[in-house]
Amino acid sequence: MSLLIFLPFITAIFLFIVKMPINAVKSIYVVSTLCVASMAIYLYVHFDPNASMQFIENHSWISQYGINYSIGVDGVSLGIVMMNALLMPLIAIGLYKQRDKKGYWIHLLFVQGGIMGAALSLDLMLFYLFWEVMLLPIFFMIGLYGYGKSNFVAIKFNIYTIFGSLMMLVAILYLAVSYKEQFGFYSFALDDLKNLKLTTIESLLVFSGFMMAFAIKIPIFPFHTWLSDTYRSAPTGIVIVMSSLMAKLGAYAIWRFLFTLFDKTSHQLAPYFIGIGLFGLIFFGISAMNQTHLKRMFALSSASHLSLIVVGFFVYDIYGLVGSSYLIISHALSSAALFLMLAMMYERVQTYTIDTLGGIAKVAPVFALFFAFFALSIVGVPLTSGFVAEVLIILGAFEYNIYIGFLAATTVLIAMLFMFKMISAVLYGDTNERTKNFQDLRAHELMALIPLALLILAMGIFPNYFIKNIEPTAKTFASNKEVSHHE
Secondary structure, eight states: OHHHHHHHHHHHHHHHHSOOOHHHHHHHHHHHHHHHHHHHHHHHHTOOTTSSSEEEEEEEEEGGGTEEEEEEEOHHHHHHHHHHHHHHHHHHHHTTTTOOOHHHHHHHHHHHHHHHHHHHBOBHHHHHHHHHHHHHHHHHHHHHHOOSSHHHHHHHHHHHHHHHHHHHHHHHHHHHHHHHHHHSSOOOBHHHHTTOOOOHHHHHHHHHHHHHHHHHHTTOTTSOTTHHHHHHHSOHHHHHIIIIIIHHHHHHHIIIIIHHHOHHHHHHHHHHHHHHHHHHHHHHHHHHHTOOBHHHHHHHHHHHHHHHHHHHHHTTOHHHHHHHHHHHHHHHHHHHHHHHHHHHHHHHHSOOBGGGOOOHHHHOHHHHHHHHHHHHHHHTOTTSHHHHHHHHHHHHHHHHOHHHHHHHHHHHHHHHHHHHHHHHHHHSSOOOTTTTTOOOOOHHHHHHHHHHHHHHHHHHHOHHHHHTTTHHHHHHHHHHHHHHHHO
C-alpha cells in the first residue's frame, strides 16, 4: 500500500536529480506508472468485497498531537486508486510524442502520489498533507506548460484551491481540539473523530469547512468559475488529472469524510445539495451546448455529470450511492479518453474550435469511431459503463422522491443533445483545409485508447463484477438513513 503512494514520489525525485535524455525520462515514467498499475491490479484482485476497510497500515508519526500514518482501502476508495493507477501510464503512452519537457513528467508523478495518498488516508491531517501535495504540481504545470493566459489562470486556480484548503484545515483542527476536550488527547484518526459529540451549529460549521474544499474541487455550482478557463489553458495531462481524478477525489471525499463524520448533518442538508446538483446538471449542460471550444465544452460536460454524482450521493439510497460511485469510475475513463483524443486532434489540426472542424470520419475512420464511442459513453448509451451508473442514480432519485427522479432522468437528456450536436459538427460533413489531410490514429495512440474502451464496455456489460466491491460500503451508509430519520 505504501509503495503505491511513494513509488511515484521516489521516481520523481530520481528524475529531478539525474540528468538524462527526455526519451529516457518518458520511459522511466512509463515503467514507474506501470509498476503502480500492476500493484493496484494485485490489490483489486485480492480485495475482499464482503469486508470493509482492508490492507490497513498504521504507524505513529507525530504522537504528541495524535497524527498517525494511517492508510487503508475500501470498495469506494478502491475505484479512485484503480483510476489513478491505470490512467497515468496511458497518458504517457497516448502523448508520448507530444511532451518533451522533463518537468512535465516529474510533476505528473507528484500528482499521482498525492492523489493516491489522499484516497488511502484514514488520518485527516495525513489526508490534508496529500491533498496539498496533489494541488501544487497542478498549479506549476498550468503556469509552466499551459496555453494563453496560463499564469493568470494558474493564480486564479490557486486562489480558489488555497481558500478551500484553508477552510478544510480549520475544520480539521477544530475537530482535533474538540476531541482533546472530550477525550483528553488529540486525534486526527477518522475512526476516533466519528465518536465526537458536536452541537448542531458546530457540526454545520465544520461540515461547511470541509464542503467548501470539496465543492471547489468537484466543482459544483457556484464554485465553478475557475473551471472552463483552467481546462482551456492547462496542458492535456493536467486536464485529464483534473477531470478524471482530482474532481472525482473531491466527490469521493464527501462520502469518506462528510458522511462518516457528519451523518446527521449530511441528511439534514441533503435536500439543498440535491437541489444544487440538479441545478448544476441543467446549468452546466446548457452552458456546454453553447460552447464552440471543445475543451470548454467537455469541461462543462464534466461539471454536469459531477453534479449528477452529487445528487446520487445525497439521495442516500443504495442505488444512488452505488450509481454515483460507479459514475466516478465510468466518467473518469470516458473523460480521460476524450481529452486524450482532443490532444491528438490538436496535434493534427492546431485548433479546438468546432466551427473549423468537420469531415474527419471521411479521412480518419478509426479516429472517428473511437471519438464517437467515448463521447456516447459519457452520455450513457446502453452497453457502456455510463448507462449503468446513470440508471442506478436515477433509480435512487426516484426512491428518494418521484419528482426528483423525474428531473434527474429528463435533465440527463441535455447531455445527449450537445454531444450529438458536437459529434455531427466534428466528424461529419465536408472536410476543409485543416481536416482534409487528418491522419488516422497511430499505433501508440491506439495502445492508450483500446484499454479505456475495453474497460468502459466491460463495466457496461458485466457491471456486477465491479459493483460487488462497492455495495457493502454503500449498504452501510444507506442503512444509516433510517437511523438518522429517527434521531
